[in-house]
Amino acid sequence: MSITKQDVEKIAGLANLALSEEEKECFTTQLSSIVSYIEKLNKLDTEDVLPMSHSTLSGDTLYTMREDKLVASLGQSKALANAPDGGEDHFRVPKVIG
Amino acid sequence: MDIVGLTIEKLHKAIKNKETTVTEVCQATFERIEKLNPKLNAFLNINKEKSLERAKTLDAKLKNTLDLPPLFGVTVAIKDNMCTEGITTTCGSKILENFVPPYSATAVLRLEEAGAIIVGKTNCDEFAMGSSNENSAYGVVHNPWDLTRVPGGSSGGSAAAVTADLSIVALGSDTGGSVREPASFCGIFGLKPTYGRVSRYGLVAFGSSLDQIGQFGKTTLDVAKVLSVVAGRDPNDATSSNCEVPDYLAALKSLDIKGLRVGIPKEAFGAGLNPEVKDNVEKAIKNLETLGATTVDVTLAHSEYAIADYYIIATAEASANLARFDGVRYGFRSENVKNLSDMYKYTRDLGFGAEVKRRIMLGTYVLSSGYYDAYYLKAQKVRTLIEQDFRNAFTKCDIIAMPTAPVPAFKLGEKTEDPLEMYLADIYTVTLNLAGLPGLNVPCGFSQGGLPIGCQLVAPHFQEAKLLQVANTYEQNYPNTKHLEI
Numbered sequence: 001m002s003i004t005k006q007d008v009e010k011i012a013g014l015a016n017l018a019l020s021e022e023e024k025e026c027f028t029t030q031l032s033s034i035v036s037y038i039e040k041l042n043k044l045d046t047e048d049v050l051p052m053s054h055s056t057l058s059g060d061t062l063y064t065m066r067e068d069k070l071v072a073s074l075g076q077s078k079a080l081a082n083a084p085d086g087g088e089d090h091f092r093v094p095k096v097i098g
Numbered sequence: 099m100d101i102v103g104l105t106i107e108k109l110h111k112a113i114k115n116k117e118t119t120v121t122e123v124c125q126a127t128f129e130r131i132e133k134l135n136p137k138l139n140a141f142l143n144i145n146k147e148k149s150l151e152r153a154k155t156l157d158a159k160l161k162n163t164l165d166l167p168p169l170f171g172v173t174v175a176i177k178d179n180m181c182t183e184g185i186t187t188t189c190g191s192k193i194l195e196n197f198v199p200p201y202s203a204t205a206v207l208r209l210e211e212a213g214a215i216i217v218g219k220t221n222c223d224e225f226a227m228g229s230s231n232e233n234s235a236y237g238v239v240h241n242p243w244d245l246t247r248v249p250g251g252s253s254g255g256s257a258a259a260v261t262a263d264l265s266i267v268a269l270g271s272d273t274g275g276s277v278r279e280p281a282s283f284c285g286i287f288g289l290k291p292t293y294g295r296v297s298r299y300g301l302v303a304f305g306s307s308l309d310q311i312g313q314f315g316k317t318t319l320d321v322a323k324v325l326s327v328v329a330g331r332d333p334n335d336a337t338s339s340n341c342e343v344p345d346y347l348a349a350l351k352s353l354d355i356k357g358l359r360v361g362i363p364k365e366a367f368g369a370g371l372n373p374e375v376k377d378n379v380e381k382a383i384k385n386l387e388t389l390g391a392t393t394v395d396v397t398l399a400h401s402e403y404a405i406a407d408y409y410i411i412a413t414a415e416a417s418a419n420l421a422r423f424d425g426v427r428y429g430f431r432s433e434n435v436k437n438l439s440d441m442y443k444y445t446r447d448l449g450f451g452a453e454v455k456r457r458i459m460l461g462t463y464v465l466s467s468g469y470y471d472a473y474y475l476k477a478q479k480v481r482t483l484i485e486q487d488f489r490n491a492f493t494k495c496d497i498i499a500m501p502t503a504p505v506p507a508f509k510l511g512e513k514t515e516d517p518l519e520m521y522l523a524d525i526y527t528v529t530l531n532l533a534g535l536p537g538l539n540v541p542c543g544f545s546q547g548g549l550p551i552g553c554q555l556v557a558p559h560f561q562e563a564k565l566l567q568v569a570n571t572y573e574q575n576y577p578n579t580k581h582l583e584i
């Protein structure tokens with residue numbers, strides 16, 4: 001299936017990316033070629049095959065949850081220290097409602 | 099102290115014989131980094147002052163040289179997608195240009211507890227997305243064997259650092275081959291452990307069901323020593339395994355591989371494989387036979403679907419993982435925007451590079467309504483088939499041997515125009531990430547042009563000890579003696 005510029009615009013919207021016109025053109029061509037390549041999977045009959053999300057995770061007892069024990073967290077000042085626009089106890093973002 | 103060719107074993111011997119100190123080794127290391135990094139661009143951030151201070155402390159604390167901590171004084175380079183408390187961690191991206199992590203990755207903490215010195219953070223493809231290190235926002239890394247060629251990626255900086263003796267060992271991350279392929283291009287050992295063997299806590303996520311922290315070294319023994327320290331359960335990573343960590347160093351004591359069954363997948367030796375790589379890998383397999391191993395033919399019938407499968411699964415996971423970079427909590431934020439939605443969009447457009455955006459786009463597409471079943475679900479099913487191929491193969495053999503990469507290191511700029519062609523560099527490595535299996539690059543020769551070639555050994559889940567034992571036996575009998583000059 002080929003990807004159109006409208007598809008690229010729709011996907012960019014879903015992915016929160018403000019693409020330039022040039023990027024839109026470029027991705028339309030490149031994604032079309034990648035998508036036609038990945039469609040080779042359709043040659044395989046997977047009717048009776050179960051999907052796999054993790055390699056050794058499913059049904060494996062070696063992976064378990066940790067004990068539900070209270071441990072110290074980072075703390076507010078450390079967690080906020082990298083915010084591009086932060087105050088003492090908050091992040092600041094542009095207006096949400098116009 | 100000459101640090102060229104320095105290994106953990108040699109360092110510890112010299113310290114025990116009082117021939118050197120950690121401080122001396124550290125100073126020599128930074129002198130070398132300052133001299134060579136401008137040529138290689140392997141490091142994005144050099145941790146000089148703290149390292150020299152730590153070296154002094156380690157020297158002062160050292161009383162009993164008979165019982166050194168496992169990585170005492172060992173210089174380590176860390177790929178810049180692993181969090182290091184107080185040291186900038188950029189992931190090779192503009193979007194994290196000023197990010198200083200408030201905590202360290204578990205693997206990094208374990209190295210430090212074992213006495214290692216973090217000399218710096220290494221260059222990588224942006225968010226580990228790439229096979230040549232040309233996708234870094236901070237410039238390409240040059241291959242120490244030939245500065246006009248790529249070091250491989252995405253952990254290109256770590257591989258180049260170890261190769262050029264800018265650190266004794268290094269950590270990288272491997273989502274589709276990002277440790278093994280650069281190890282192959284640079285002629286060093288590079289291990290991707292079993293999924294879940296090493297904690298991913300503090301490793302900035304790319305493809306969460308594929309990511310694993312790997313180890314680079316100039317010898318199998320160095321790789322084994324680092325793995326021994328970083329492997330094992332971590333309560334902070336629910337996917338880290340409880341499977342017992344065996345004594346890897348004990349496994350290396352045996353140099354006997356008589357009766358070892360080596361599986362040879364014919365799919366990995368067909369069209370697309372460079373003849374010089376083929377010859378050298380086949381020679382390595384012959385050498386294993388000389389040492390007493392037997393070869394058996396195995397089939398990895400779904401290999402030809404691996405790249406397609408991988409690029410659906412990896413990009414789907416990446417598009418979800420990278421949604422967190424929105425200019426709110428950390429990193430770059432676009433200025434002069436009207437509202438919150440625009441801030442997200444422009445921050446991400448300006449902050450991410452082309453390859454990262456391309457993968458976010460592809461991942462978003464394969465997960466989007468109407469396409470999820472056709473692409474993502476389909477890919478998860480094919481993933482099962484790829485894993486089954488390996489399960490079947492391992493009923494007939496103990497390990498599998500095949501090339502790590504289809505070609506030796508290519509020229510800078512050679513594959514940047516066509517993303518799909520670049521993806522094919524990972525053709526032999528991605529299957530292991532999909533199946534969760536451990537794989538090790540073993541340097542096995544050079545092309546006529548003097549470029550390193552690697553053979554990839556693969557073992558069943560959690561059998562890193564077997565991989566390391568076979569690699570060490572090979573290395574001791576067929577050592578790599580070619581001298582690197584930069």
